[in-house]
Amino acid sequence: MTIDPVRIRKDFPILEREVRPGVPLVYLDSTATTQKPVAVLNAMEDFYRRNNANIHRGVHTLAEESTALYEQAREKVSKFINSPSSRQVIFTRNATESINLVAYTWGRANLKAGDLLILTEMEHHSNLVPWHMLTAERGVELEFIPVTEAGLLDLDVYRQLLERKPKLVAFTHMSNVLGTISPAQEIIQHAHAAGAVTLVDGAQSVPHLPVDVQALDADFLVFSAHKMLGPTGIGVLYGKAELLESMPPFLGGGDMIKTVKLRSFIPNSLPHKFEAGTPAIAEAVGFGAAMDYLEELGMQAVAAHEHVLIEYALDRLAEIPGVKVFGPSAKYKGGVASFTLEGIHPHDVAQIVDMDGVAVRAGHHCAQPLHEKFGIPATTRASFYIYSTLDDVDRLVDGIYKVKKIFG
Amino acid sequence: MDDLYRDQIIDRYKNPQYRGHLDPHDIHFEDDNPLCGDHIEVTLRVDGEGKVVGAAFDGRGCAISQASADLLMETVMGKSLDEVKALNKQDVLDLLGIELGPVRLKCALLPLKVLKAGVYGLGEASDDLVE
Numbered sequence: 001m002t003i004d005p006v007r008i009r010k011d012f013p014i015l016e017r018e019v020r021p022g023v024p025l026v027y028l029d030s031t032a033t034t035q036k037p038v039a040v041l042n043a044m045e046d047f048y049r050r051n052n053a054n055i056h057r058g059v060h061t062l063a064e065e066s067t068a069l070y071e072q073a074r075e076k077v078s079k080f081i082n083s084p085s086s087r088q089v090i091f092t093r094n095a096t097e098s099i100n101l102v103a104y105t106w107g108r109a110n111l112k113a114g115d116l117l118i119l120t121e122m123e124h125h126s127n128l129v130p131w132h133m134l135t136a137e138r139g140v141e142l143e144f145i146p147v148t149e150a151g152l153l154d155l156d157v158y159r160q161l162l163e164r165k166p167k168l169v170a171f172t173h174m175s176n177v178l179g180t181i182s183p184a185q186e187i188i189q190h191a192h193a194a195g196a197v198t199l200v201d202g203a204q205s206v207p208h209l210p211v212d213v214q215a216l217d218a219d220f221l222v223f224s225a226h227k228m229l230g231p232t233g234i235g236v237l238y239g240k241a242e243l244l245e246s247m248p249p250f251l252g253g254g255d256m257i258k259t260v261k262l263r264s265f266i267p268n269s270l271p272h273k274f275e276a277g278t279p280a281i282a283e284a285v286g287f288g289a290a291m292d293y294l295e296e297l298g299m300q301a302v303a304a305h306e307h308v309l310i311e312y313a314l315d316r317l318a319e320i321p322g323v324k325v326f327g328p329s330a331k332y333k334g335g336v337a338s339f340t341l342e343g344i345h346p347h348d349v350a351q352i353v354d355m356d357g358v359a360v361r362a363g364h365h366c367a368q369p370l371h372e373k374f375g376i377p378a379t380t381r382a383s384f385y386i387y388s389t390l391d392d393v394d395r396l397v398d399g400i401y402k403v404k405k406i407f408g
Numbered sequence: 409m410d411d412l413y414r415d416q417i418i419d420r421y422k423n424p425q426y427r428g429h430l431d432p433h434d435i436h437f438e439d440d441n442p443l444c445g446d447h448i449e450v451t452l453r454v455d456g457e458g459k460v461v462g463a464a465f466d467g468r469g470c471a472i473s474q475a476s477a478d479l480l481m482e483t484v485m486g487k488s489l490d491e492v493k494a495l496n497k498q499d500v501l502d503l504l505g506i507e508l509g510p511v512r513l514k515c516a517l518l519p520l521k522v523l524k525a526g527v528y529g530l531g532e533a534s535d536d537l538v539e
Contacts, residue, residue: 344471345446345468345469345470345471346470347446347469347470347471347472347512347515348413348470348471348472351413351470351512352413363445364445368445371445377445377446377447377468377469378445406413406418407418407422407471408418408422
């Protein structure tokens with residue numbers, strides 16, 4: 001099945017809006033957050049209109065319904081990433097919180113001074129700072145798989161680093177700046193051979209590619225609902241059962257306990273052990289509708305659609321004198337094009353194309369070390385999703401020519 | 409053509425009058441906008457009566473931040489340090505002659521933050537300085 005973005009766009013009310021009178025929106029910032037289809041908006045509204053109650057403890061009808069809807073969303077996540085069991089799917093606030101959860105619980109229980117963690121040079125701040133905090137507290141050491149000039153991970157250096165027997169290899173499955181898709185299976189195999197636990201940051205991969213945790217053999221996988229048509233405020237931590245079982249709880253409070261005495265508690269079983277307090281229930285319901293929508297399209301088709309867009313975008317951007325795109329060729333990347341325009345700051349590029357309704361992001365995209373590596377303070381980033389069209393790319397290119405004209 | 413990129417701003421960006429680094433100087437400060445990596449350095453010379461007799465900025469960033477810095481340097485020339493301390497957000501917006509959303513406001517105000525942190529002799533350029 002191939003994706004027809006023109007048909008899909010009818011499901012996204014926001015894409016019909018004009019940014020200002022007569023200027024339709026061209027949304028090219030899906031890597032930051034995606035727009036939401038009517039199915040997701042309706043699912044959340046229906047939940048609040050019909051079912052809303054707190055979950056897991058009530059016995060009344062609404063509580064039963066709400067609990068069932070929340071747990072169905074967990075089942076959907078489990079199927080979406082081919083987890084062996086929905087017990088291994090923990091709902092968090094977002095991918096960032098999921099990584100922090102692992103750093104605080106698994107990290108504190110298993111890491112001591114001198115232990116080595118391997119990350120990559122193209123991590124989002126969310127997969128850097130939680131480990132920085134741990135290095136400050138525990139004295140663990142960090143090493144990084146370098147990114148080559150071509151925007152690919154240098155696996156030769158990785159193999160050398162593995163000889164130092166790291167405890168953890170944590171890496172992004174798809175760079176939010178370069179679009180580079182990591183050879184995750186290979187990275188994980190080598191990590192396991194060296195005795196390391198692996199964490200895959202799937203914030204950009206799960207929304208855009210088929211991801212199968214069992215095929216990858218990932219120990220942990222994290223991602224956020226809002227980057228895959230769902231609402232903000234809910235994300236996922238997947239983990240292997242034996243790891244999650246062995247980890248101490250994260251936040252304490254209601255729902256994460258089996259028994260509470262005045263001076264002690266016994267933690268609940270998985271997945272509730274890691275879900276303290278009332279979770280984002282309506283958001284889980286909306287997230288479930290988002291996954292239904294994506295499954296209907298098929299993740300292979302989603303990836304294929306974005307591949308067509310990025311190939312076209314890279315060709316068109318290459319035509320413009322002064323534009324430099326960062327990252328590998330279309331073959332090795334998802335639907336993300338980060339670029340600079342000679343002599344013009346990315347903020348100015350983003351601001352001027354916005355005049356024509358084109359929404360792109362400018363900055364370091366929460367990947368400051370990667371920008372430093374390439375010697376640039378910031379880039380302009382255009383990113384695609386299921387509702388993006390070739391016409392959107394043309395509008396961006398027209399906008400860039402306008403920027404050049406204004407700056408003469 | 410949107411007001412944001414009025415000729416004055418593009419002109420100041422491309423042909424700044426006060427870009428440079430004064431050496432020697434009496435006041436020096438530099439800081440970044442962590443959001444976008446803009447960087448501004450300000451150097452001032454002050455005479456015996458506390459009047460600014462030399463002002464220069466250096467750095468990199470978008471047209472708004474660089475034009476704001478250039479216009480600000482022009483403004484502080486001949487002013488007393490107390491007058492410089494009294495400059496605020498509205499003064500910068502008046503200089504630029506445009507309205508800005510919250511994100512670009514940070515770009516426009518970075519030079520004033522850096523300038524005032526330097527004049528007050530503070531260790532960091534806090535947002536409070538430009539309110």
